[in-house]
Amino acid sequence: MKYKGPNVTQDIHKLVNKTAVDKKWYAVQTKIKSEQLVCQRIEIDKEKGVIEVEVYLPLIKENNNFKPLFNGYIFVKHTQDEIHKIRYLPGVKDYVRFGLYPTSIPENQISLMEKIESSFNDVTTVDSYLVKGCKVQIIKGVLAGRKGVLTETTKNKKIAIAIDNFGKSVLISMPVTDVVEIETI
Incomplete structure (x- = not known):
């Protein structure tokens, strides 16, 4: 065997x-x-x-x-x-x-x-994955569901978003936690 x-x-x-x-x-x-x-x-x-x-x-x-x-x-x-x-x-x-x-x-x-x-010699990091120009959707507050374009980020974790309204952009500032990215640039 x-x-x-x-x-x-x-x-x-x-x-x-x-x-x-x-x-x-x-x-x-x-x-x-x-x-x-x-x-x-x-x-x-x-x-x-x-x-x-x-x-x-x-x-x-x-x-x-x-x-x-x-x-x-x-x-x-x-x-x-x-x-x-x-x-x-x-x-x-x-x-x-x-x-x-x-x-x-x-x-x-x-x-x-x-x-x-x-x-690259000049490299910095950003605390958020969100970058200027990306499309975002608001997920909290009275504007939840509205979409806009990220125009600015600040060190205190706030962002500015341009939202088209009646042919004009309204610039608002809100915490970065209130939005999600919907389209990468």
């Missing part, structure tokens, strides 16, 4: 190939001003062979100093098995999650950030 048990060599080969393929990018939230310290800790643990993680901290130049493009966030690429090792590092708050599970970030978005970081 022939032995029909698992082929250990084949299983190990599948496992090695699976780990390389299953590496995904994740956003990790860090404690305030701890991005670089967390990255350094990951690199130290990587050199020791404790973890197999690629780490990325996008930086922008501001007043001859470099600062994180996204305050309080770093990006890590690893398998599911490494999540707990990163999660409990000093300076880490948690993974960015959708429900219970860390949300992976597509490789092309990380590549885009790398290209932007290396190609």
